[in-house]
Amino acid sequence: RDFNERCAQCSEVNWGLTDGGRFYCRSCHNVTERTREVVNTDFISNTRVQTISKVLRKQEKTDGGCEWYVCEGFQLVLKKQAEALEALGVCPQMKDEILCNFWRCYLQKSKQAYCNRPAGETVKALSVCDSSTDADSEPETPSLLHMLSASESEGDLQTDCSFASSTSKVSESTSLCSGSVDGSLYLMKNQKEKLRMTMPMTLSFCYMALLWLREPMTLSDLLRFVVEGHIPYLNVFQHFPEKMKLCGLDLKIFCVESWPAYEEVYNKMLELAAFLDLPRFPDITDSCFLHPDMLCIKYLMEANLPDELHNWTCRVVKKICIGEADFLTLVPGNKSTRKVKYDVLAAAVIVVVLKLLFLLDDHYEWLLSEFAEERNKNNKEGGPYFEFKKWYKVIKCSLDVEQKKLDEERAKYLWRCEKPLFYSAKKKSKVLKRRRMVVNLQNQFGKLSGSVQPAEKPNPSSFQLSWYEENTDGSCFHGHSLKGILQEKCGLLTAMNPDYWLCTVKLCTEKLCGHLAHYREVDFPQSYHFVLRLFSFLLRIEPSYIHDEVCVIEHKLFNKKLCKKPKYKTSLRK
Amino acid sequence: SSHEHKLNFKKSKEVCLNYIQDAMLQKQWKRAAEFLTFYIESLEKDFSTAYMGPSEMIWRIGTEILCHHSHSSMKQFNSFIEQMKTLGVKRYLKVCLEHAFHLLCNGLIDEAYQNLSLAESWRFGEQTTIQDKEMKLIQAYRGLLDYYSWSKQKNILLEHGQNGFEDLSVEQEMHSCFRKAAVNLKEIIKIPGVWDLFVKCYVDLLEFYGDHNEACQVLNEYAYNSKFPANPNAHVYLYQFLKRHGESKKSLISALKILHDIVPSHELMIDFNTMLQKSKKRKKRQLGLEVIFAALDYAGWKENVKAWSCLARQVKQIVISEKHLDWIKQEWNSRKDWWPAFHFSRYLAKRNWQENESLSYEKALVAGILLGKDGKYFKYVSHQGCKAQVKRFRILKKFVNKHNPAYLRISG
Numbered sequence: 001r002d003f004n005e006r007c008a009q010c011s012e013v014n015w016g017l018t019d020g021g022r023f024y025c026r027s028c029h030n031v032t033e034r035t036r037e038v039v040n041t042d043f044i045s046n047t048r049v050q051t052i053s054k055v056l057r058k059q060e061k062t063d064g065g066c067e068w069y070v071c072e073g074f075q076l077v078l079k080k081q082a083e084a085l086e087a088l089g090v091c092p093q094m095k096d097e098i099l100c101n102f103w104r105c106y107l108q109k110s111k112q113a114y115c116n117r118p119a120g121e122t123v124k125a126l127s128v129c130d131s132s133t134d135a136d137s138e139p140e141t142p143s144l145l146h147m148l149s150a151s152e153s154e155g156d157l158q159t160d161c162s163f164a165s166s167t168s169k170v171s172e173s174t175s176l177c178s179g180s181v182d183g184s185l186y187l188m189k190n191q192k193e194k195l196r197m198t199m200p201m202t203l204s205f206c207y208m209a210l211l212w213l214r215e216p217m218t219l220s221d222l223l224r225f226v227v228e229g230h231i232p233y234l235n236v237f238q239h240f241p242e243k244m245k246l247c248g249l250d251l252k253i254f255c256v257e258s259w260p261a262y263e264e265v266y267n268k269m270l271e272l273a274a275f276l277d278l279p280r281f282p283d284i285t286d287s288c289f290l291h292p293d294m295l296c297i298k299y300l301m302e303a304n305l306p307d308e309l310h311n312w313t314c315r316v317v318k319k320i321c322i323g324e325a326d327f328l329t330l331v332p333g334n335k336s337t338r339k340v341k342y343d344v345l346a347a348a349v350i351v352v353v354l355k356l357l358f359l360l361d362d363h364y365e366w367l368l369s370e371f372a373e374e375r376n377k378n379n380k381e382g383g384p385y386f387e388f389k390k391w392y393k394v395i396k397c398s399l400d401v402e403q404k405k406l407d408e409e410r411a412k413y414l415w416r417c418e419k420p421l422f423y424s425a426k427k428k429s430k431v432l433k434r435r436r437m438v439v440n441l442q443n444q445f446g447k448l449s450g451s452v453q454p455a456e457k458p459n460p461s462s463f464q465l466s467w468y469e470e471n472t473d474g475s476c477f478h479g480h481s482l483k484g485i486l487q488e489k490c491g492l493l494t495a496m497n498p499d500y501w502l503c504t505v506k507l508c509t510e511k512l513c514g515h516l517a518h519y520r521e522v523d524f525p526q527s528y529h530f531v532l533r534l535f536s537f538l539l540r541i542e543p544s545y546i547h548d549e550v551c552v553i554e555h556k557l558f559n560k561k562l563c564k565k566p567k568y569k570t571s572l573r574k
Numbered sequence: 575s576s577h578e579h580k581l582n583f584k585k586s587k588e589v590c591l592n593y594i595q596d597a598m599l600q601k602q603w604k605r606a607a608e609f610l611t612f613y614i615e616s617l618e619k620d621f622s623t624a625y626m627g628p629s630e631m632i633w634r635i636g637t638e639i640l641c642h643h644s645h646s647s648m649k650q651f652n653s654f655i656e657q658m659k660t661l662g663v664k665r666y667l668k669v670c671l672e673h674a675f676h677l678l679c680n681g682l683i684d685e686a687y688q689n690l691s692l693a694e695s696w697r698f699g700e701q702t703t704i705q706d707k708e709m710k711l712i713q714a715y716r717g718l719l720d721y722y723s724w725s726k727q728k729n730i731l732l733e734h735g736q737n738g739f740e741d742l743s744v745e746q747e748m749h750s751c752f753r754k755a756a757v758n759l760k761e762i763i764k765i766p767g768v769w770d771l772f773v774k775c776y777v778d779l780l781e782f783y784g785d786h787n788e789a790c791q792v793l794n795e796y797a798y799n800s801k802f803p804a805n806p807n808a809h810v811y812l813y814q815f816l817k818r819h820g821e822s823k824k825s826l827i828s829a830l831k832i833l834h835d836i837v838p839s840h841e842l843m844i845d846f847n848t849m850l851q852k853s854k855k856r857k858k859r860q861l862g863l864e865v866i867f868a869a870l871d872y873a874g875w876k877e878n879v880k881a882w883s884c885l886a887r888q889v890k891q892i893v894i895s896e897k898h899l900d901w902i903k904q905e906w907n908s909r910k911d912w913w914p915a916f917h918f919s920r921y922l923a924k925r926n927w928q929e930n931e932s933l934s935y936e937k938a939l940v941a942g943i944l945l946g947k948d949g950k951y952f953k954y955v956s957h958q959g960c961k962a963q964v965k966r967f968r969i970l971k972k973f974v975n976k977h978n979p980a981y982l983r984i985s986g
Contacts, residue, residue: 407589410589411593415583434618437657438615438618442611445608448645450607542579
């Protein structure tokens with residue numbers, strides 16, 4: 001393939017490979033003496049077949065460590081994550097069967113195990129750095145590190161070594177170190193075709209398995225559990241066995257310095273599903289947790305909105321056909337259909353319903369609320385009518401409190417773990433010394449913090465906000481009735497609000513700018529922003545994601561009206 | 575406001591720092607300490623390319639918190655600072671210096687001295703040359719402490735001398751302190767800067783040992799070398815030195831002239847005016863008038879009886895001699911728009927009369943000449959004064975009435 005010489009016999013450039021590894025001309029079948037480079041090292045002959053449940057023990061090295069491959073590390077990570085999920089209530093099948101199989105499949109497809117190593121692959125044998133390497137002046141390392149650092153955010157671990165920005169080629173005798181055998185190889189090669197494994201991708205694996213089993217956990221739930229510490233992610237390597245020594249480039253692979261981003265994990269999951277050639281996932285039907293009808297119930301409860309709104313969400317879902325199994329179920333590799341983010345979708349549906357009923361233009365919803373208030377005065381029987389104003393006050397209060405808590409947690413987040421990391425053996429003493437100082441200082445100032453309890457991990461819960469009907473302060477709106485804002489028309493209850501405004505008149509092309517719409521807080525009514533903020537907090541994603549989804553739903557909902565008139569008004573009659 | 579749901583290490587620590595700063599601004603030291611504990615781990619990712627990296631932040635913030643927190647002790651502080659010293663070699667001397675300051679502020683002079691001596695002996699290759707400035711400061715402050723010891727020894731000696739004792743050991747100690755102090759103080763004042771304290775101490779030493787020439791030279795350098803930043807105190811020290819040594823009026827006046835230019839409201843302006851008034855030279859006397867008018871332009875002098883009496887005396891003298899009324903006219907020209915409201919309002923007349931009779935007297939004299947006998951200040955005060963039958967006010971009234979033509983000439 002990469003051989004571009006003309007054939008001696010027929011002057012064509014059309015080469016193939018014989019079984020013996022030689023090039024032959026496809027046009028005239030001239031076999032050349034040229035072979036693809038086959039470099040035999042010990043590792044090649046070692047076709048690795050391993051089971052997931054035990055780590056292959058290799059010959060022990062002098063420092064008590066053993067040889068280990070990066071994928072073994074990830075395997076351990078996945079195992080830990082699966083165990084944590086099981087502890088959270090996910091069925092054991094996930095760990096024992098589904099995730100296992102996905103992982104095995106991945107290893108096979110990426111040719112890291114369960115296959116013969118293809119000829120022509122060189123695996124540099126790189127050992128753990130010993131003290132003979134002069135870590136302070138590493139002329140060979142600059143180029144690679146420079147290359148690596150260019151793609152990552154600054155402030156990463158490699159600046160422990162001082163490096164110049166030379167662009168010399170990495171020589172064979174490079175002293176790049178990593179505890180794992182193939183650490184540097186992992187980071188060096190362009191792994192695009194092979195879908196290189198990363199820490200965020202472990203979560204993609206988990207989510208994919210959860211989705212396959214249709215477990216009642218959305219991606220936003222999963223990521224929230226990760227941040228809250230219920231699922232190992234940050235510093236998970238400290239659970240690696242003693243023998244698996246981590247240093248050097250391993251840190252770059254396994255050390256995380258940021259919270260996993262929803263988009264990243266989600267998109268990787270799609271890539272992964274396609275890469276593994278998975279078939280259509282099990283259908284998401286209306287009895288599944290992930291179905292918008294079900295998720296809407298959950299979110300309505302959490303948002304302290306009346307149960308009656310559920311009727312409306314179901315209506316919207318039905319109208320735009322997003323409740324169909326074909327729409328909701330993931331078919332990997334199918335690029336034509338837009339992929340569904342269940343949590344975002346459900347939240348967006350609720351937002352649309354709120355817009356339908358309350359308009360949310362910073363004007364009408366308050367008028368309507370006053371109207372409902374009036375009606376409430378004469379309302380003797382049954383439950384109270386829902387008043388937007390009351391709801392807004394209660395929610396804003398809670399939201400502000402919770403948001404403030406969350407902001408402080410972000411500031412107090414501790415990234416370091418007890419297991420110290422060092423780039424090379426030479427840096428070890430320096431790192432340990434600094435670690436000691438950090439601990440000392442933390443103790444010293446910790447004592448001055450007053451009687452502040454160390455932050456305890458909150459109990460994992462699928463609901464972040466809870467409202468109880470038993471509370472007599474009237475802060476729970478679940479049972480409230482929407483009658484206050486509805487009117488009878490031809491025997492049916494319809495919304496009093498006759499208007500609607502579209503978030504955007506035209507959707508962007510996702511391929512061009514990555515988004516379907518562009519959300520700027522100042523361009524939209526504050527009530528709308530408030531509602532977005534609420535769900536943004538619950539799902540831990542940017543309001544713009546929900547806004548995008550809202551735009552899509554609106555366009556589906558008002559499709560006919562939009563298509564009819566070439567010039568559309570931003571305010572429509574329903 | 576948007577709350578980003580993404581978070582990475584760098585951003586997390588930035589946010590943490592904001593919380594620390596907020597807490598510190600509100601003097602919530604416990605809260606600041608709490609957030610600092612979470613910030614500290616950024617030491618493990620300290621890249622000194624940043625202008626102010628984590629280690630410097632922690633040093634500064636930690637110092638503030640330990641200074642103000644109710645439960646912190648000197649011992650804690652010292653142990654903290656020792657750790658900070660090991661954190662950044664580029665900052666070592668600075669930390670040492672500030673540590674010494676802190677010890678001095680807490681009265682721990684011996685500890686401060688020990689710290690400074692230790693720091694002085696520090697060597698670290700290239701860094702020693704790079705941190706040369708800090709080293710000079712350290713030596714200077716150690717010199718200052720040597721001066722302080724010298725001063726103590728001197729007092730002991732004088733006391734013993736009075737009691738008829740002679741104490742060789744104390745005397746020797748004193749001289750050795752002098753030598754140590756002099757060397758370091760002399761070095762630092764060579765460098766352009768503001769070294770008031772060092773200069774004063776050095777001059778004190780020189781004077782004691784009788785080296786007046788050197789002292790004079792030092793003070794002149796300090797005041798007149800253009801490389802040094804303009805410093806009113808330099809001129810004050812020079813003036814005081816010259817006065818102490820009975821130098822001529824001419825040199826005293828020239829020393830104060832620049833002070834008048836830089837700080838017209840300086841308290842020595844009274845002395846200056848007094849000297850100038852007595853001068854035989856016309857130009858000097860005119861300068862004197864300028865000086866006193868300029869001083870009284872400042873709000874801080876409004877109720878200064880001495881200043882007003884200087885002005886009053888000079889104005890009176892000019893009016894009586896009937897010469898140089900144009901001097902007053904010149905000075906009054908730029909002030910006649912605003913001095914009346916500033917100094918001579920009816921409200922002030924009442925207040926001055928009630929609170930300070932002498933003040934009102936002096937001011938009334940000036941007002942009477944500058945604004946005439948019908949001006950509200952003079953009118954009110956002289957009326958009150960005469961009503962109270964205070965003799966000098968009657969005399970004043972007569973005087974102003976008599977010299978009203980002078981007023982007309984000034985204002986016309």
